[in-house]
Amino acid sequence: MVFSPKVNDKLKIGPETYTITEHPAAKGMPYGQAGRRATVYQLSTTRNEFRALKVFNAIYRTDDTRVQAEKLSKYAMLPGMIACKRIVLSPIQYPDLRNRLKSLQYAVIMPWVEGTTWQELIMSKEVLDKNQCLALADGFLQTMVNMEDKGIAHCDLSGPNLIVDLVGLRSLNGSKSRFQPSLIDLEELYAPDFVQPKKLPAGSAGYAHKTVKNGIWTVDADRFAGAILLSNILTWHYKPMLEESFGEQFFDPDEIHQSCKRQELMSHALKSQYGEDLQELFEHAWNSETLDECPPFSDWARALDIDIEEISDVPTAHKQTVEIPETPLPPSTTQKPPIAQPLGGPVTGWVSLMPQQGIDSIPAPQPAKPKPRPEQENFWEWDTPQFDPNKPKSYSIDYSPSSSTIGQQGPSTAIPNPTPPPYPPPQPPRNRGQNIGYKYPPPINQQKSNTSPTRPANTQQQKQGMTDGQVAALVFLIIVVLIIIGVIIANSL
Numbered sequence: 001m002v003f004s005p006k007v008n009d010k011l012k013i014g015p016e017t018y019t020i021t022e023h024p025a026a027k028g029m030p031y032g033q034a035g036r037r038a039t040v041y042q043l044s045t046t047r048n049e050f051r052a053l054k055v056f057n058a059i060y061r062t063d064d065t066r067v068q069a070e071k072l073s074k075y076a077m078l079p080g081m082i083a084c085k086r087i088v089l090s091p092i093q094y095p096d097l098r099n100r101l102k103s104l105q106y107a108v109i110m111p112w113v114e115g116t117t118w119q120e121l122i123m124s125k126e127v128l129d130k131n132q133c134l135a136l137a138d139g140f141l142q143t144m145v146n147m148e149d150k151g152i153a154h155c156d157l158s159g160p161n162l163i164v165d166l167v168g169l170r171s172l173n174g175s176k177s178r179f180q181p182s183l184i185d186l187e188e189l190y191a192p193d194f195v196q197p198k199k200l201p202a203g204s205a206g207y208a209h210k211t212v213k214n215g216i217w218t219v220d221a222d223r224f225a226g227a228i229l230l231s232n233i234l235t236w237h238y239k240p241m242l243e244e245s246f247g248e249q250f251f252d253p254d255e256i257h258q259s260c261k262r263q264e265l266m267s268h269a270l271k272s273q274y275g276e277d278l279q280e281l282f283e284h285a286w287n288s289e290t291l292d293e294c295p296p297f298s299d300w301a302r303a304l305d306i307d308i309e310e311i312s313d314v315p316t317a318h319k320q321t322v323e324i325p326e327t328p329l330p331p332s333t334t335q336k337p338p339i340a341q342p343l344g345g346p347v348t349g350w351v352s353l354m355p356q357q358g359i360d361s362i363p364a365p366q367p368a369k370p371k372p373r374p375e376q377e378n379f380w381e382w383d384t385p386q387f388d389p390n391k392p393k394s395y396s397i398d399y400s401p402s403s404s405t406i407g408q409q410g411p412s413t414a415i416p417n418p419t420p421p422p423y424p425p426p427q428p429p430r431n432r433g434q435n436i437g438y439k440y441p442p443p444i445n446q447q448k449s450n451t452s453p454t455r456p457a458n459t460q461q462q463k464q465g466m467t468d469g470q471v472a473a474l475v476f477l478i479i480v481v482l483i484i485i486g487v488i489i490a491n492s493l
């Protein structure tokens with residue numbers, strides 16, 4: 001079954017029930033955003049916190065996502081890396097996905113990062129002042145220098161993969177400070193103990209160094225793209241930069257490494273606003289032959305006189321052993337506004353997925369240590385599936401409007417005709433009037449319970465008849481009784 005969600009559809013995954021939210025700018029449409037490899041939907045939890053559900057296009061649905069997510073979680077402690085916390089819907093843990101909803105295989109649930117992508121900010125020419133630009137550059141460098149220290153790299157640093165909470169940034173009110181943006185799209189992160197992706201990232205147009213056309217997955221992969229992004233952030237308050245911006249990003253992809261008007265403008269803006277050191281760092285990266293030649297992020301921080309708060313409780317990646325971070329996953333600091341739900345429905349779908357095995361491979365919540373990082377949400381504590389082997393297997397997948405009353409929210413009402421989506425819909429429209437509800441324990445689990453050597457004796461057999469031992473005892477008893485009767489008869493004759 002294709003995953004083609006509607007607003008207010010429910011997904012029951014492990015202990016949590018998620019609701020598909022409505023797009024803030026398109027009434028009746030789910031809040032989704034299509035990227036190059038996936039579509040990301042916003043979900044709301046029962047506590048009205050938001051999560052992101054990343055549903056991959058078919059060729060990207062591989063077990064690598066699950067393996068990598070386990071390793072990624074330790075980097076969620078770094079500033080701006082909250083999206084490293086993830087639950088992966090692997091068909092091993094969620095066998096339902098083998099039979100139906102295949103498009104949800106290896107989908108990722110992670111914290112929703114509030115804000116606007118840097119790409120959207122450029123396109124809509126959002127105005128920032130110099131203090132806001134500096135605060136954002138400070139936050140960005142907190143992420144990048146810490147990543148550099150740990151020997152890891154994003155590998156596709158670009159405008160659409162950086163999220164900035166514009167409301168929060170603007171509330172700084174001109175005071176000089178630090179503001180933390182967040183990186184997303186972390187599936188291709190480089191770390192020495194990670195498995196190299198089968199298809200290497202080749203950078204994004206307008207950010208990619210000339211050497212990365214055939215793919216890049218190295219520790220210095222971010223240096224060039226980071227120099228462009230950081231220079232762009234630092235100079236965005238300078239009006240000519242806004243006016244001369246190419247489109248989705250500041251540079252026309254064909255201009256990269258070339259002497260051109262935009263390169264001169266950026267160089268001039270850096271020099272006039274921040275001094276020659278900054279201009280030199282940019283020029284150095286722009287004219288570099290290799291990524292290794294580009295300045296490291298620590299040089300940028302030094303030139304800007306930015307103190308980097310080193311996060312030391314994250315293990316450096318060159319160690320082979322995967323250490324588990326001790327830092328707590330603090331409670332959510334911001335209470336999200338409740339999602340407006342029409343009274344009595346509509347409930348257009350109900351998906352229930354229960355984790356079945358291999359649950360050990362999902363990172364468990366770690367013991368608390370009093371060092372809260374305000375931008376992190378209480379993700380694991382609530383969302384991580386808890387598998388109770390003593391609980392009876394109860395599944396119900398009902399993803400059709402006709403059986404929506406199975407849900408808890410009353411009768412289904414018709415959803416108004418949606419306006420065209422603001423992003424390409426991931427799948428062709430499906431006839432949702434068709435009844436495609438399911439009720440079962442799926443055959444795959446029945447087979448498992450029959451074949452598993454560790455499970456107790458077949459309970460079905462116990463309920464319906466006698467065991468082999470009991471049958472043998474009964475036969476033995478009958479024989480003994482017959483012999484006794486025979487002896488009595490023989491004696492009486």
Ligand SMILES: Nc1ncnc2c1ncn2[C@@H]1O[C@H](COP(=O)(O)OP(=O)(O)O)[C@@H](O)[C@H]1O
Pocket residue numbers: 033034035036037038039040052054083110111112113114117160161184185186
């Ligand atoms: N955790 C998240 N929180 C909020 N929005 C997100 C999140 N992850 C992705 N997005 C949104 O979805 C878009 C596509 O996601 P991304 O992970 O970049 O997919 P792709 O791998 O296809 O590029 C992003 O540009 C962003 O707008």
Ligand SMILES: [Mg+2]
Pocket residue numbers: 035036160161185
């Ligand atoms: Mg992306």
